């Protein structure tokens with residue numbers, strides 16, 4: 147929320163970050179349990195300048211109340227719902243109940259609990275933690291205008307060949323040799339803007355995007371696909387998502403380059419380890435940081 151204040155421009159927002167909630171739904175018709183674990187962050191744009199400059203908190207929604215609202219709304223949701231729909235429900239609550247609140251931003255990170263299978267049978271109430279997290283961010287304005295982004299974080303992928311890096315700028319500080327043979331590893335964070343749709347369609351988009359991203363990174367199972375740089379692979383991955391899902395208007399990808407360094411060890415007398423595309427030193431610090439977003443020219447969103 148922006149204001150002119152004592153001759154300055156002033157912007158402020160307040161909220162509660164990292165509210166952790168788990169919700170279990172016990173099926174009445176069979177014994178299957180469903181559960182989610184969410185980490186919810188709320189940010190409200192509201193007219194409460196008096197609290198900053200006049201010691202007057204009468205326009206403030208307490209962040210403690212925001213936290214309680216997460217649990218109260220989770221309790222009220224008697225039917226299972228997606229993180230997107232829960233975020234919309236929460237954000238709409240804040241903009242409709244409080245006259246001071248003009249915009250609510252709700253972010254949710256969902257922990258990847260997956261039903262376990264024992265001897266090929268889905269377990270009724272047993273879950274294990276998967277890898278990549280599902281994320282969503284919803285912005286709701288008082289007018290009802292809604293912006294929805296969904297995404298994934300922590301999608302760790304690696305391929306042992308079909309990657310290289312050549313033709314980059316060389317100067318007196320450049321030591322990196324050119325190569326057409328290296329390990330390519332990254333942890334993908336993706337977020338995409340999409341039309342708010344009913345839950346099952348949103349869910350399908352998440353799994354579809356993840357599949358499009360992974361398939362493009364790896365290429366076909368036998369021959370793979372050559373990556374001339376993380377940049378090029380990132381662009382192909384973003385394009386695959388936009389080509390596949392017309393409802394998605396833009397996508398942002400972050401793909402750190404997690405280097406696997408060739409190991410060469412020698413003493414004065416002899417070579418102890420000579421690198422032959424076999425022994426690597428895996429690192430994540432420092433890492434290359436490569437990120438980009440791709441969006442359609444024309445979008446109604």
Ligand SMILES: O=c1[nH]c(=O)c2[nH]c(=O)[nH]c2[nH]1
Nearest residue numbers: 311322374375376377403434
């Ligand atoms: O795919 C890459 N992109 C870079 O920008 C870069 N920079 C670097 O040192 N190695 C790599 N690899």
